[in-house]
Amino acid sequence: MATINVPTRDEVSANNQEIFDNLNSKLGFVPNLYATFAHSETALGDYLTFQNRKSSLKAKEREVINLVVSQINECDYCLAAHTAIAKMNGFTDEQILELRTGEATFDAKLDALANFTRDITINRSKPSTESVNRLFEAGYTKENLIDINIVIGDKIVSNFIHGAGQFEVDFPAAPQLEGALA
Structure with missing residues (x-):
């Protein structure tokens, strides 16, 4: 309601x-x-x-972040919207489900991003040194790190607006993911 x-x-x-x-x-x-x-x-x-600000991140990378954060925050609205957007950006249904778990075994660089996003979101802004190092080792830069956090903040805002508002989801529902991340 x-x-x-x-x-x-x-x-x-x-x-x-x-x-x-x-x-x-x-x-x-x-x-x-x-x-x-x-x-x-x-x-x-x-x-x-x-x-819609300019970013050092590609659209696919932003969708990885959007899916991971929305899954952790259990935002049905953003999961539905970003499942549709992720498909438009070339992710398969199977890849989208895996991304929501904070992993991307199909792509090493996206895997580091998904893992970092899961870690920093679950640990409320305090990622492990290991996940930060892994992000940099995968090829992400300090500029990317800042932009990653901007996207995380953007998604938290929209997740919280829907969480407080509980208004109707006007995108096709995202499939349920078994198991919680947090």
């Missing part, structure tokens, strides 16, 4: 209506998560700017 309603275009400010129109033209709809941000005069625009 929703604790925060998903506002319609008519229920948001003129500024947010313009953002809704832009999202509608690009995506064909306004995702419920984004619409919920529009309860705030500035949060939707701020979040989209934050989310």
